[in-house]
Amino acid sequence: MTILLRYARVAACVLGILFTGTAPAAAYPDKPIRMLVPYPPGGITDVLSRSVAELLRKELGQPVIVENKPGANTALAAQALATSPADGYTVMMAAAATVVMNPLLYPKLGYEPVRDFTPAARIAETPLVLVVRSDSTARTLADLIATAKAKPGDTSFASTGLGSTLHLAGELLQLETGTQLLHVPYKGSAPALNGVLGGETHFMIDSVGSSIPLIKGGKLRAIAVTSAKRLPALPEVPTVAESGVPGFDVSTWFGLLVPKQTPAAIVTRLNAAVALAVRDPSFRAQFEAVGLVVPAPIDSAAFAKFIQAETAKWAPLIKAKNISLE
Structure with a gap:
């Protein structure tokens, strides 16, 4: 009878775990966490991700292992996240492109943000900077706009590629100023900046992090x-x-995503850990020095609303310009 009673109690505990899901969430995390990064090693996103991973290790008590998975404008990493177990042990350092731009640009994407992901925590924003060559006659934005209006279609701007945030920022500037600009896409930030430095294009709207050394260097x-x-x-x-x-007001941004069915308690745990991490003074100083903005932490629901607002902001422009990627 005692053995039967013991089995009954064990069965009750197992059923409780299966139906409530509270025990796994309460124990989270009890093993290493994998962080997917959709860009190659060495860039600002990779550096940001590794800093966040180290801070999360301290807050959560488990290693956070960064796995770089670049390709397809962040879609490869996003597809890997969408097919990962929803247990909190795979997260992604997502960019605005992942959940805002890609769904608006690609007819066939391989994932659907609202269906496949839960936004866990916003981490940082990357404002952009409009740069010209140091010997340019344009010393202010008003100068550049006046030149563009005097010769419609002659003033060119570089970007990191069709449909990139940098390209769309240029298109928005064109729309808001009533100018006709020539878009010149390059394969990455370095070639685009070289295009400006070499006089192939008149200006570029670039991330502050990649331009600031050239700005400081004159x-x-x-x-x-x-x-x-x-x-x-x-x-x-x-x-x-x-x-x-x-x-x-245009910025690109980064935040953590998890698979859609991740338990709410785990999402809350991750969000709280990120909130503590980004308040670290050395973390904020490191990234604000290169032009990133570390905004006040927000919860998962507020992050989801932020993404919705960003989508509503860019959708009309992309549709009006008929921008599509295959």
Whole structure:
């Protein structure tokens, strides 16, 4: 009778775990976590991811192993996340492209953000900066706009590729200023910047992190930043809004995603750990020095609403310009 009673109690515990899912969440994490990064090693996203992984290791008490999985404008890593177990042990350092741009640009993507992912935590934003060659006659955004309006279609801007945030920022600037600009896509930031430095294009809207060494080195002139506020890394550079384009506010951003059916308690645990991590003064100082903005933490639901707002912002522009990628 005692043995039967013991088995009954064990069975009750197992059933409780299966039906409530609380025990696994309460024990989370009890093994290493894998963080998918959709870009190659060495770039700002990789550096950011490794810093976040180390801070999460301290907060969660388990190793967070970074796995670089670049390709297809972040889609390869996203597809890997979509097919991973929803147990909190695979997360992704997603970019705006992953959940906002790609679904609007690719007819066949291989994943669907709302169906496949839960936004766990927003981490950082990357404002952009409009740069020209240091010997350019354009010293302000007003100068550049005046030149573009004087000769429609002659003023060119470089980007990291069709449909990239940098390309779409240029298209939005064109729309908001009533200019006709020539888009010149390159395969990556370095070739695009070389296009500006070599005089192949007139300007580029680039991430602050990749342009700031050239700005500080005197090879590029920063005309305006695309954020709503000036940046600590470039305090003397006005915003696009200050420069005559009211309401202009463009940034790319990064945040953690998990598979859709991940238990809510695990999502909350990850969100809380990220919130503690990004408040670390050395973390904030490291990335704000290269132009990233570390915003105040928000919960998972607020992050989901932020993504919805970003989608609503870019969808009309992409549709109006008929931009599509295969």
